[in-house]
Amino acid sequence: MPRYWLMKSEPGTYSIADLERDGSTGWEGVRNYQARNFMRDIMQPGDGVLFYHSSAEPPGVAGLARIARAGYPDPTALDPRSPYFDPKATDQEPRWYQVDIAFEQRFPEIIPIATLREAPGLEAMLVINRSRLSVQPVTPEEWEIVLELANQLPFRAPSGTV
DNA sequence: GCCAACGTTGGC
């Protein structure tokens, strides 16, 4: 059973264009326990991902990805030179986990969070109510609504890529 | 730049 997620990144750090260029990437650097638990325990290859640009103008959903690899220890937690280094992480107790995500599509325009707020059926979406959670589940109903919004964008998004 | 939300830390 596929699951759906929303994952946030500041585009200045890593954008949907970066993911398109790279094809796939490790979602390193998450240092929040709730977000970690989703990645470590629940996400599975094939799950759908809304790729969200935070602290952007405008902030919103920039495209789609999918989970390419289930949770595994985040190596940056063990690397003293990494900005994500955590001295409490060890090989035996990795503490932080990541997944790999693969590029699916880039929307022709961002779907702004203001549009999500106004869309019927998205009232309970976590990105609206718990904006600080950087990895969050999305219901199948919410996923469908967001894809419909994407298809209403001026340059129709390519179909059949999911 | 401001500020609300909220997660984490640390004193007790």
Place this chain on the structure above:
DNA sequence: GCCAACGTTGGC
């Protein structure tokens, strides 16, 4: 184990 202080996130 509580809770105040503090730091960070992220929309506006």
